Amino acid sequence: MMTAAQYEESIRKLNLQVYMFGKRVENPVDNPIIRPSMQAVAKTYELAERREHEDIMIASSHLTGKKINRFTHIHQSLEDLIKKSKMGRLLGRETGCCFQRCVGMDALNALSITTFNIDQKHKTSYYNRFVKYLEYVQNNDLVCDGAMTDPKGDRSLAPHQQSDPDMYLHIVEERKDGIVVRGAKAHQTGAVNSHEIIVMPTIAMSEQDKDYAVTFSLPSDTRGIVYIMGRQSCDTRKLEGETMDRGNVLFGGHEALVVFDNVFVPWERVFMFREYEFAGELVENFASYHRQSYACKVGVGDVLIGATQLIAEYNGAGKASHVKDKIIEMNHLNETLYCGCIACASEGSRKPSGTFLVNTLLANVHKQNITRFPYEIGRLAQDIAGGLMVTMPSEQDLKAPETGKWIKKYLQGRADIPAEERMRILRLIENITLGTAAVGYLTESMHGAGSPQAQRIMISRTVNMKEKRKAARKLVGLEEKD
Amino acid sequence: MRKIALKYCGGCNPRYDRVRYYQRILDALQEEVQWVSVEDDDYELVLLIKGCEASCLETKITKTSAVPVLIIREDCREPAEIAEMLLAVKRGDDY
Incomplete structure (x- = not known):
């Protein structure tokens, strides 16, 4: 498992395309507006290092038997689910804000169910792919952004009916070695503090929407992914130098609009490809975990x-x-x-x-x-x-x-x-x-x-x-x- | 030297500062103790420090432990009393 300091260094090494107030942010980790949110995520690592919280923060991987941060764990029992709720309260109290790491955990757990179910019906091999990916996430103690919410355009229209087809993220090209996707995900909590981004569809879909029924994961600094930081009320108080007027002097959260500008995804990172009938199940399970x-x-x-x-x-x-x-x-x-x-x-x-x-x-x-x-x-x-x-x-x-x-x-x-x-x-x-x-x-x-x-x-x-x-x-x- | 395994509950919503209370117990100990983890081998006693009355970890530990388990649920007892008990408990004692 990573320490909080190692986590910070690992995020520093990412080459993310982040924009805020109309300018590129070259160093998000030390940006005074973003840094408190990184510190909140780092708390999920710090508490796992502390003996007095290990019983909640650490789990045993069902894949490797190794000790892992609970945020990368697949729930194997009711006790695991209960500990997840308790971990949420603990971290909420320790940070006084959103610590951003739950969404990736929820995406991983929802995918562990749906990839298996797709394979049962279609004789595909998504579950094995997913398990390999999960092992990578667990072994490296990574933060994943779970990206579900599309901009959605006209809410009365299905994805394929939108005047701009990019209002829902979709497949634009199928290649021998992978796929190319285009679209965006809105309100992405903690996106800039994440090593990985896991993309899922946002609604149940029909056959006509099958190009929108796509799930995959990518390193967060993959070429073509652009992060535009969301504003928060009173955010520029963090630029004032003094800290008292921030209220919470240590921690914060962030959200971003994440644009996928013709992004390539290799096949080994694709977990749903046009199996539109499973989009609704994935959304419901992810939503239940996230609720x-x-x-x-x-x-x-x-x-x-x-x-x-x-x-x-x-x-x-x-x-x-x-x-x-x-x-x-x-x-x-x-x-x-x-x-x-x-x-x-x-x-x-x-x-x-x-x-x-x-x-x-x-x-x-x-x-x-x-x-x-x-x-x-x-x-x-x-x-x-x-x-x-x-x-x-x-x-x-x-x-x-x-x-x-x-x-x-x-x-x-x-x-x-x-x-x-x-x-x-x-x-x-x-x-x-x-x-x-x-x-x-x-x-x-x-x-x-x-x-x-x-x-x-x-x-x-x-x-x-x-x-x-x-x-x-x-x-x-x-x-x-x- | 006594070998004691220290185990905390997860501390989701503790009613007192468990770490500070443990430190007070340490300060009150009259003899040196070797503190180990419950995952280590060959200790004589487990000190389980819980943050509240809930038995989420207690049942698991008491059911599986081959040695006595001294359970702390609150910080109202004098740490010196706990320190004394830690040194007095023998294998086979039931707690």
Whole structure:
């Protein structure tokens, strides 16, 4: 396994084509806007090095028997699925943001199921290819970006009906040694911190869409792959030199629009090629795993609740009954989220390939809660924090002799807490609820791993209404009907 | 010198600082102890430090261990007391 320092060096060696603010970023690792996100991924390596977290962070490879980082593991039991949820909470709490590595783990697990199933039907050899690739990922302890979401163009049209065929990533050429693909993947979390990119289709497909039914993996610095960094609210605070106004002084996340400009993929890296009838299965399984992965928001919730409790105390309002009650409500919501991610793991099942998959219904219920509860937790945090969170002056003003004395005097809360400590906690709440980390804690909670309606469709498809109807009829003395 | 295997639970949501508590136990030990991993051979005792009441790791360790397992679930006991127990437990003792 790699150490955190080795991970950083390995990313430094990549020759990625990254653009931000209209310019090429030659050194993403040391770019002040991107670096906190690299540090968050590095935490997934650092915790695996620590004895007090190894039981969660390290797994045993079912391929080689070697110790591997859990982020490269294929779930072999319910215990593995549960540990995945727990790992998400742990890392969310340690970083206070999105640590970006779950999406690759979810892609690997979904592929381990679907490549096997395609082979069963078509007598292909995708599973063996995939296993070789997986072994490479595990042995080298790599970060994979799981790239699913296409730009999608006109949502009322199927991929093959789009006026611009590139609105969904597709095969443009078939060669003896591989294929050429073109298109883009949007909202790619942690793409620039990844060694590999795993591309999957984004929706179920028909035969007419078969050129869009393609899955493959590539080194992230493959020729023709271009990364255009997404903006985050308050992102340029990271350029100010001072760190307090960032809120989270250590970690962050990032997203990018990833363009595939006629990119060559060798056959040994292709895991689905026009088997359109398996696109839907892959999407559903990946989505279920990834909806479970929102366990991380419970960890970020832990941080936000802790910060809210602290600011209540610093304001001298910690003992007010309504404040206590709001903190209870925040905890109630956060632990309800935890229940969901543990439940969908505990009720998982073994698939024909041997991989364990979460319970799809419960994973969707969990994610549906995630689209709502962090917003309410954030609202309560802002309620308790007070308006100062968005009106207080900058760190530069705190440090300037002309203004610092006034800020220290008038932004003092409780007498034994320096104004700066109060300001730092307020900045952290601001960061999570409307700054750079709100991308992960709020809007990503809404739309990541599928927008709310996607979960509602899955809930309606997977819930057993027939048995519910039967149960009701039985209790009123009516005959059971099939 | 006693040979003791140290094992932490994964620490997903610990109720106390397990590493700091372990350090306090170390500080309180009156004799030198050789600390090893549960994957090593030939130790006399396992010290399992858990972050909460959940038995996720406990069952696995206690079922498979051939030696006594001393389990810490919280930090309310004096570390000196734990240190004393670590030195007193003998093979065959049931914990």
